Amino acid sequence: MTDFAELRTTMVDTQVRPSDVTKYTVIEALLEVPREAFVPTGQRAAAYADTCVSLDSGRVVLDARTFAKMLDALDIQNEELVLDIGTGLGYSSAVIACMAEAVIAVEDDESRASEAQTTLSEQGADNAIVHTGALAEGAAEHGPYDVILLQGGVEELPATILVQLKEGGRIGALFVEGALGVVRIGYKIDGQVNWSFAFNANAPVLPGFEKQRAFEL
Structure with a gap:
């Protein structure tokens, strides 16, 4: 019988801690939430592998390293309201719920949303x-939000998302730029979001966040 608690500890010790994730709240939340409960049944054995976990329709659960480093950089506080875009089956929101006052998860698939x-x-x-x-x-x-986090890649970030961020709030997004993915943390100051580099990572682009291609004859 698989010892998921042991696998969870190993995930944190081998994937998360060595990636300069140091905030106690992040480590504690990752150790507490059973990742295997939030992936498709057939994927439970792979829940703690050092990779994204496939859902369907090209969607994934972000790998633990990428997700943990984003959380570490965002530094969510226990009085904050968080918007979690693309929660899939709910894993990211369960982890964030351990750190924030409340989390609003967004999912575009009714079946996934209900299961989550x-x-x-x-x-x-x-x-x-x-x-x-x-x-x-x-x-x-439900907004505006202190923190916004996207559970997948982004080519373009719609203004509709940025306006939901509070003044002084933070947003974490993984921008897919060709073969390279870059996680940036944005800070909203005087109504404008100023971005800073966090680290490199990759993930499939979320639906609705693709770059609009110009029509060519």
């Missing part, structure tokens, strides 16, 4: 709510 909400409730993440709708629309009715 059920699993979050079963795991005791009562401060996480799953909103069903287009990922690129966010969830303005």
